[in-house]
Amino acid sequence: MTPGARIRVVIVDDEPMVVRLLTTIVEAAPDLEVAGTAADGAEAAALVERERPDIVLMDLRMPGVDGLAATARIRARPDPPIVVVLTTFDADGLVIEALRAGADGYLVKSTPPGELVDLVRVAARGHTVLSPVAKDGLLSASAAVRDERRRARARLSELTGREREVLAAIGDGLSNAQIAARLYLSEATVKGYVSGVFDKLGCANRTQAGLLAKQAGL
Known part of the structure; x- marks a missing residue:
């Protein structure tokens, strides 16, 4: 836009x-x-x-x-x-x-x-x-929320500790700038982490990643 x-x-x-x-x-x-x-x-x-x-x-x-x-x-x-x-x-x-x-x-x-x-x-x-x-x-809203959580946590197994922190922040609806402030990182570094998280999890956007974070209970 x-x-x-x-x-x-x-x-x-x-x-x-x-x-x-x-x-x-x-x-x-x-x-x-x-x-x-x-x-x-x-x-x-x-x-x-x-x-x-x-x-x-x-x-x-x-x-x-x-x-x-x-x-x-x-x-x-x-x-x-x-x-x-x-x-x-x-x-x-x-x-x-x-x-x-x-x-x-x-x-x-x-x-x-x-x-x-x-x-x-x-x-x-x-x-x-x-x-x-x-x-x-x-x-x-999901009738199978327990299974969703188990599967979501399994998908997160490849993430590093820092990537999990970034994913949790995405789940909270934070922008890259807000994540940078929360984790004391540069915005460019956060952008790299976000891209890596998307690649590892196969997420197309922040909404999908955020939903996965919520399902996993982050």
Whole structure:
């Protein structure tokens, strides 16, 4: 995204009332604009191809091509936009699958307008976004959380102690600069650690790494 440019947002939801509400919230922010809206996943993928937005606010539960499939399709693009999934439920089991499909964050639709706008800005800067109510309930949404933790910890076995510290900080939603301050490292050093962690764990982005950290109980 070009510095100083408005953040272009695509809204995807099959409920017209929700689309109107989100459009009003986004358009009220001076640095955001709605690049288009879609009512299902197939329409969303075509819209992203045409408009090249910065952010996609993606409903999960839609007829036809749902938000999960649409997220995977959009994130498979060579230069994909950021995808933040939206759901009515703060313990929606599909959220974990959406994050695995490449979504960059998760917000419940009841997120207050001001907070939602702020989190869209945070997402546009490349950071993980999880609304407070979502963060607390995310792992409890999985019926197999114990198995998830066991498998996650096994994946972390290749990490060094410092890499585990960096991964834990990513799980807390910290930026590279914030991790550097926490661990008394240079930001360039942290960037190297983050890249190494992603390579070892096979994570595509900070959200996937952060989810793995939470699953492992870091």
